[in-house]
Amino acid sequence: MYNHLTVSFEKLKNSDSLTDFDIKFRGFDSTTEGKQWSYALHLVKNQGRFRTNAEDLKGYAPMLPKYRAMLPLWNEAKEAISSKQDPWLSREQIKRIIEPLSHKG
Numbered sequence: 001m002y003n004h005l006t007v008s009f010e011k012l013k014n015s016d017s018l019t020d021f022d023i024k025f026r027g028f029d030s031t032t033e034g035k036q037w038s039y040a041l042h043l044v045k046n047q048g049r050f051r052t053n054a055e056d057l058k059g060y061a062p063m064l065p066k067y068r069a070m071l072p073l074w075n076e077a078k079e080a081i082s083s084k085q086d087p088w089l090s091r092e093q094i095k096r097i098i099e100p101l102s103h104k105g
Contacts, residue, residue, distance in 0.1 A: 001067075001074045003050055005097065008089035016091055022098055025052055026066075027059030036064065069100035 002025045009015065009023045028037035040057045043049045077093040089097070 001071060001097075002052075004074070004078070004089065005094060006051060008094060011088045012091055012094075014091070018091060018094060022101075023094065025056060026061075026063050026101070027057045028064070029059050029062045032062050033059075033064055066100045066103070069103075070097055073097045073099075 002023075005023045009018060009020075012018070028034075028040060030037045037057060037059075041054055044052060044057060045054050074097050077089055077097060080093070081087060081089065
């Protein structure tokens with residue numbers, strides 16, 4: 001999901017009010033989301049997957065609820081673009097997907 005968000009953001013001709021920080025992966029809280037953090041670390045360090053640094057994987061707040069809220073929005077957008085020739089998300093789709101990141105809790 002985040003890889004698609006990142007590439008789509010980079011391909012936008014006009015990012016308008018979106019910034020790099022808006023679409024940045026916020027990591028996992030290593031104390032409460034240790035399994036997810038360990039797995040993500042393995043994927044990045046050992047398998048060389050994803051365009052992120054291992055340091056960016058360590059978050060300081062629980063993020064799983066937000067990522068889980070984002071996932072159906074991303075799946076919906078991905079389905080909507082599957083029939084298009086351009087496989088990248090629009091600015092509006094990106095904003096909708098990342099909207100759960102702005103909610104507290």
